[in-house]
Amino acid sequence: MNFLPFLLLGLIAGAIAKAILPGKQGGGWIATLILGVIGAILGGWIGSLFGSGTAGFFNLVSWIWAIVGSLIVLVIWGFITGRRKA
Numbered sequence: 001m002n003f004l005p006f007l008l009l010g011l012i013a014g015a016i017a018k019a020i021l022p023g024k025q026g027g028g029w030i031a032t033l034i035l036g037v038i039g040a041i042l043g044g045w046i047g048s049l050f051g052s053g054t055a056g057f058f059n060l061v062s063w064i065w066a067i068v069g070s071l072i073v074l075v076i077w078g079f080i081t082g083r084r085k086a
Contacts, residue, residue: 005057009066010036013043021078032050033043035077043069 009031014036027035043065053064 006040007033007037009057009062010038010070012036012042013040013063013066013070016067016076017074020067021071021074036066036074039068039070039073040066041069042072043067045069 011019011033014032016078017035019033045059046069047065070071
């Protein structure tokens with residue numbers, strides 16, 4: 001997958017992950033982009049362990065793994081920032 005479609009996939013996957021997970025995560029679209037790109041990388045890695053991964057922008061499996069990866073990154077980020085505030 002090329003760089004710009006990967007960024008777009010990450011931005012949308014990060015926004016979907018923020019919409020799925022309840023609570024206030026904060027951050028703007030740049031934080032969402034970073035979250036989504038890291039999540040897409042993580043999701044692609046997890047998907048490659050199961051024989052799939054990020055095959056292309058219009059592939060449903062790529063979207064699912066990117067969203068799952070973004071959710072994982074968002075939960076980890078919540079634990080990190082939650083501990084820092086306490």
